[in-house]
Amino acid sequence: xxxxxxxxxxxxxxxxxxxxxxxxxxxxxxxxxxxxxxxxxxxxxxxxxxxxxxxxxxxxxxxxxxxxxxxxxxxxxxxxxxxxxxxxxxxxxxxxxxxxxxxxxxxxxxxxxxxxxxxxxxxxxxxx
Numbered sequence: 747x748x749x750x751x752x753x754x755x756x757x758x759x760x761x762x763x764x765x766x767x768x769x770x771x772x773x774x775x776x777x778x779x780x781x782x783x784x785x786x787x788x789x790x791x792x793x794x795x796x797x798x799x800x801x802x803x804x805x806x807x808x809x810x811x812x813x814x815x816x817x818x819x820x821x822x823x824x825x826x827x828x829x830x831x832x833x834x835x836x837x838x839x840x841x842x843x844x845x846x847x848x849x850x851x852x853x854x855x856x857x858x859x860x861x862x863x864x865x866x867x868x869x870x871x872x873x874x
Contacts, residue, residue, distance in 0.1 A: 806873040807833040811866040814874075815858065823854040832874045 809832050818828035826841025841850040864872045 808871050808873050810870050811861065811864065811872045812870055814861060814872070818854050818858050818861070822857065823851040826850060826854075828854070828857065834874075 814828050814831060817831050822828040822841070824841075824845050826838040826845075829835075829838035829841060837853075841853065844850055861872065861874075866872050
């Protein structure tokens with residue numbers, strides 16, 4: 747099964763219309779920087795600015811990668827404890843509010859998919 751996925755991924759990369767996601771993100775960041783430097787960037791308004799302020803407050807938190815993964819795998823899908831550990835209290839509270847639905851489970855799976863490939867430093871620390 748894994749071979750089939752890797753083979754399919756290689757075929758997609760050979761296509762003319764293939765777009766590498768990492769390159770796309772870099773290009774978008776470069777475009778935003780150019781817009782800011784030329785004064786063409788429009789500031790966020792209303793709800794978008796408020797949500798960004800709530801969810802992305804301050805600088806990134808540094809956490810122990812193994813502890814974060816353990817908390818997410820053992821009880822994150824129900825309590826959001828891994829989010830509280832990372833200092834993301836608002837999303838942790840949302841996990842608790844919706845613990846009776848499948849939403850925290852799906853979000854924990856996505857959290858794990860983002861953290862597992864990250865490389866930790868020599869002390870086992872990653873930035874979230």
